[in-house]
Amino acid sequence: MKKDYYEILEVSKTATADEIKKAYRKIALKYHPDRNQGNKDAEEKFKEAAVAYEVLSDAEKRKKYDQFGHAGVDGQAGGHYQNTEDIFRNFGDIFGGGGGNFDPFEAFFGGASRSGGQARQKGRKGVNLRIKVKLSLHDIAFGIQKNIKVKKHVVCHTCSGSGAKDASSIGKCSHCNGSGVVRKVSNTILGQMQTTTTCPVCNGRGESITKKCATCHGLGTEYGEESIQLDIPAGLQDGMQLSVAGKGNAGENGGPAGDLIVQIEVENNTELEIEGQNLIYSLTVNFADAVLGTQVEVPTIEGKAKFKVPAGTPSGKIFRLNGKGLPSVNSYGRGDQLIVLNIYSPKHISAEEKKLLEKLKDSPNFSPKPGEQTEQGFFERMKGFFGSEG
Ligand SMILES: [Zn+2]
Numbered sequence: 316m317k318k319d320y321y322e323i324l325e326v327s328k329t330a331t332a333d334e335i336k337k338a339y340r341k342i343a344l345k346y347h348p349d350r351n352q353g354n355k356d357a358e359e360k361f362k363e364a365a366v367a368y369e370v371l372s373d374a375e376k377r378k379k380y381d382q383f384g385h386a387g388v389d390g391q392a393g394g395h396y397q398n399t400e401d402i403f404r405n406f407g408d409i410f411g412g413g414g415g416n417f418d419p420f421e422a423f424f425g426g427a428s429r430s431g432g433q434a435r436q437k438g439r440k441g442v443n444l445r446i447k448v449k450l451s452l453h454d455i456a457f458g459i460q461k462n463i464k465v466k467k468h469v470v471c472h473t474c475s476g477s478g479a480k481d482a483s484s485i486g487k488c489s490h491c492n493g494s495g496v497v498r499k500v501s502n503t504i505l506g507q508m509q510t511t512t513t514c515p516v517c518n519g520r521g522e523s524i525t526k527k528c529a530t531c532h533g534l535g536t537e538y539g540e541e542s543i544q545l546d547i548p549a550g551l552q553d554g555m556q557l558s559v560a561g562k563g564n565a566g567e568n569g570g571p572a573g574d575l576i577v578q579i580e581v582e583n584n585t586e587l588e589i590e591g592q593n594l595i596y597s598l599t600v601n602f603a604d605a606v607l608g609t610q611v612e613v614p615t616i617e618g619k620a621k622f623k624v625p626a627g628t629p630s631g632k633i634f635r636l637n638g639k640g641l642p643s644v645n646s647y648g649r650g651d652q653l654i655v656l657n658i659y660s661p662k663h664i665s666a667e668e669k670k671l672l673e674k675l676k677d678s679p680n681f682s683p684k685p686g687e688q689t690e691q692g693f694f695e696r697m698k699g700f701f702g703s704e705g
Pocket residue numbers: 471472473474475476477478479528529530531532533534535536
């Protein structure tokens with residue numbers, strides 16, 4: 316059972332944005348890893364608070380959380396903080412370090428140095444990559460694992476991303492003396508505040524390259540191709556997007572890779588028409604079969620299915636196959652398949668056929684009986700099936 320985000324931040328459900336920010340700041344400082352070295356419990360609490368804050372500080376996410384609880388924000392928060400550095404990167408602003416890395420611990424406690432175990436972000440983050448993936452009706456109905464090849468910037472195979480010709484051509488950055496950050500002390504009403512920002516010369520690597528790699532000219536990336544396995548869940552719709560973290564372009568100089576944004580394009584080449592979560596199939600039978608009833612095969616997403624047309628079925632009749640439609644990626648349950656019956660009216664008939672029909676034409680059973688069959692138009696009834704208001 317996941318803990319309530321409001322409880323984690325020790326605020327009430329009606330707390331203002333400002334109160335939430337203050338509460339988070341307090342907890343983040345209390346459980347800051349530098350003050351709790353090696354304390355796993357504190358680290359958990361630190362991460363937990365970051366996740367809670369991520370949701371509650373975002374009006375949209377908070378609203379969803381209030382309405383649906385954890386289910387409302389699942390997949391949008393939590394679990395993606397690899398380490399505490401990520402948390403600082405994400406919430407730089409709350410700790411006051413506009414853009415750069417601001418170390419709240421240093422600011423509050425006057426320059427105690429950070430624990431050395433964690434590496435600062437190196438290099439520049441790779442650019443997100445957008446691709447389109449075509450899916451069939453079957454793919455969106457059942458989900459699929461797809462292996463795709465993506466052309467993009469990958470880590471340079473010659474230098475493994477360092478950008479240097481060899482190990483001996485990497486030296487300390489003289490601007491930051493190898494730390495990757497430059498410190499700035501400024502006077503504020505709270506006293507002296509020390510902020511750190513990424514070194515502009517080495518982009519935070521702490522290194523300078525004397526001889527560049529000949530393949531990538533020092534960038535650490537080259538143009539290449541990567542095979543990526545996409546796990547596509549069932550229930551996606553045309554135009555939806557999936558984001559795969561870290562599968563975009565490689566970062567420069569060993570920086571983290573960007574994300575891969577996959578846009579879904581549904582290519583439906585079946586006779587089933589997609590209408591939201593429902594599928595519509597137009598079934599055409601001849602006049603005699605509609606009158607006498609018949610057994611036919613209809614396509615469904617699970618393959619061919621036997622379907623019985625009852626005797627005396629009027630044209631335009633809609634049958635519903637419950638639960639034979641599409642699933643939804645956001646909820647349980649599936650849509651339905653609707654079968655709309657059409658009666659085929661031949662354009663050309665033989666003299667003999669004409670004679671038979673003329674014989675039937677005046678037979679009393681063949682004259683329409685007012686009110687016996689639905690008089691409502693086709694579109695009215697379709698609307699009724701989809702529960703539309705208009
Ligand atoms: Zn290289």
